[in-house]
Every structure is written in structure tokens, then in C-alpha cells.
Amino acid sequence: MLIESKQLACKIEHATLLNDISFTVAQGDYLSIVGPNGSGKSTLIRCLMGILQPSAGELILKGQPLHSYPRRALARQISYVPQAVQTQSLAFTVLDFVRMARYAYHHPFSEWQPSDEAAVQQALEITHTTDFICRQCNTLSGGELQRVMIASALAQQSPLMLLDEPTTFLDPHHQVAVHQLLQTLNQQHGMTIIEVTHDINHASQHSQHILALHQGQMMWHGQASEFMEAQRLHDLYQQDFIFVRHPQTGRLLALADES
Numbered sequence: 001m002l003i004e005s006k007q008l009a010c011k012i013e014h015a016t017l018l019n020d021i022s023f024t025v026a027q028g029d030y031l032s033i034v035g036p037n038g039s040g041k042s043t044l045i046r047c048l049m050g051i052l053q054p055s056a057g058e059l060i061l062k063g064q065p066l067h068s069y070p071r072r073a074l075a076r077q078i079s080y081v082p083q084a085v086q087t088q089s090l091a092f093t094v095l096d097f098v099r100m101a102r103y104a105y106h107h108p109f110s111e112w113q114p115s116d117e118a119a120v121q122q123a124l125e126i127t128h129t130t131d132f133i134c135r136q137c138n139t140l141s142g143g144e145l146q147r148v149m150i151a152s153a154l155a156q157q158s159p160l161m162l163l164d165e166p167t168t169f170l171d172p173h174h175q176v177a178v179h180q181l182l183q184t185l186n187q188q189h190g191m192t193i194i195e196v197t198h199d200i201n202h203a204s205q206h207s208q209h210i211l212a213l214h215q216g217q218m219m220w221h222g223q224a225s226e227f228m229e230a231q232r233l234h235d236l237y238q239q240d241f242i243f244v245r246h247p248q249t250g251r252l253l254a255l256a257d258e259s
């Protein structure tokens with residue numbers, strides 16, 4: 001197993017943000033984490049990044065406690081793509097920004113290696129961001145910047161990529177482009193993906209497993225193809241859904257019932 005979460009709990013001061021969370025993620029899996037606002041999705045991602053310490057239970061990465069990994073060693077295993085970035089804070093060219101992702105392979109005064117250049121070039125090519133390398137990150141559109149963020153995560157060459165609502169602020173075309181890129185990374189490059197998303201149709205169609213959180217607890221974990229069930233979605237979101245079949249794939253799509 002790549003990741004094992006064993007009865008994970010996370011408390012901040014007196015607030016219990018996560019409780020009794022147990023699941024596993026195999027190499028090559030694509031897990032979507034869903035759930036209503038405030039259910040603990042980002043908190044779980046922060047635990048997986050090693051930023052938050054469990055208050056009980058533990059996270060195991062490749063057989064070792066995740067918190068026992070030194071910072072750089074963890075960055076060689078896990079990369080992270082945030083929801084949205086304040087572009088003003090990115091006063092770097094795209095090339096410099098993606099190169100910085102190689103810090104995990106360097107120590108002070110170590111030299112830039114051909115392997116670093118190869119990793120950066122490959123990340124730029126896969127994400128189709130090569131044309132932007134001389135641009136300042138703070139001049140890119142939201143969709144372009146999100147691809148650069150994924151390029152940066154890819155340059156880390158870690159087997160696991162965590163993404164926190166990576167398509168939230170993107171238009172439909174760029175949402176599809178990022179979704180397709182994630183599919184390619186997962187299916188053709190063997191990348192293990194854990195993605196927080198509010199797009200349950202995307203999650204049920206494109207991921208392999210879904211973990212549904214509700215009030216910091218695990219409400220459901222299973223095969224993505226089995227997720228779409230009226231009572232489950234109602235219990236999760238306190239919202240009725242209408243189901244229709246995708247005319248091409250035949251998969252169930254859920255539409256929030258506004259009637």
C-alpha cells in the first residue's frame with residue numbers, strides 16, 4: 001500500500017476536525033475525496049502533506065509513519081497542487097518556478113543535475129506549458145497557472161499527487177483540460193492521485209475510489225462506480241438529486257434537484 005490511514009483523528013485546540021478515518025490507497029489509485037463544505041477534506045489533505053499531526057491514529061506512507069519522513073524525503077513521495085494561488089506572490093518566470101520544485105533533490109550548494117533538467121522538461125511537456133517558460137507566473141490566466149502548478153508538482157517526481165479542488169475557478173474548457181491531464185498522469189504515467197473535489201459527477205466517472213466525509217467522519221468509502229445512490233447523496237449533502245444517464249458512456253450523472 002502507498003498510503004494507510006489508521007483511525008486517523010485530528011484536533012485543533014478543542015475542535016475535532018477529523019475522527020476515526022481509516023482507508024488505504026494503492027499505488028496507481030485515483031481517489032476522490034468528497035463531502036460538504038467544512039466536512040474535513042482539506043484537513044485530511046493537510047494531514048497527508050504532513051502539515052497537521054494526527055491527534056490519534058496514524059498515517060503510514062510506504063510502510064513507515066508519514067511523520068517520520070524528513071521534509072525533503074516526504075517531498076520526493078508527495079506533491080501538492082493547491083486550489084488557487086495568489087498570482088501576485090508568484091513573481092518568477094514559469095521556468096524558475098517549476099525548477100524550484102526540484103528542491104527535494106538538493107541540499108545547500110548542490111549543483112543542478114541533468115536529471116533535474118530532464119524532470120523539469122518532462123513536466124513542462126506533459127502539461128503543455130513549454131510555451132510559457134519565459135512568462136512571469138503572475139501574468140498567466142487561471143487555467144494556464146493551474147497547469148503550471150501541476151507541472152511544478154510533476155517536476156517533484158513523487159509517486160503521489162494531492163490536489164485540493166484544482167478546477168474550482170476554471171472555465172469548462174480548462175476544467176476538462178485539467179481533468180484529462182489528471183487522467184493521463186494516472187493511466188499512462190502511473191501517478192497515484194488523491195483529489196478533493198465538489199464535482200461528484202467527475203469523481204464518480206474518472207476516479208477509481210471515492211471517500212465521502214461528513215462532519216469530520218468517514219461516511220462512505222468504496223468503488224467510484226458505486227457511489228451514485230440517491231439516499232447516500234441526500235445524507236451527505238442534505239440535498240435531493242435527480243439522476244440521468246450519460247448518453248455516450250451510460251454512467252449515472254447526478255443533478256441537484258432545484259424544484
Ligand SMILES: Nc1ncnc2c1ncn2[C@@H]1O[C@H](COP(=O)(O)OP(=O)(O)OP(=O)(O)O)[C@@H](O)[C@H]1O
Nearest residue numbers: 012013015017035036037038039040041042043044
Ligand atoms: N485551525 C482551525 N481551527 C479551528 N477549526 C478549524 C481550523 N481549520 C479548519 N477548521 C474547521 O474544520 C472544519 C473542516 O475544515 P476543512 O477546511 O477541512 O473543510 P473542507 O471539507 O475542506 O471544506 P470546504 O469544502 O469548504 O473547502 C471546518 O469547520 C473548519 O472551520
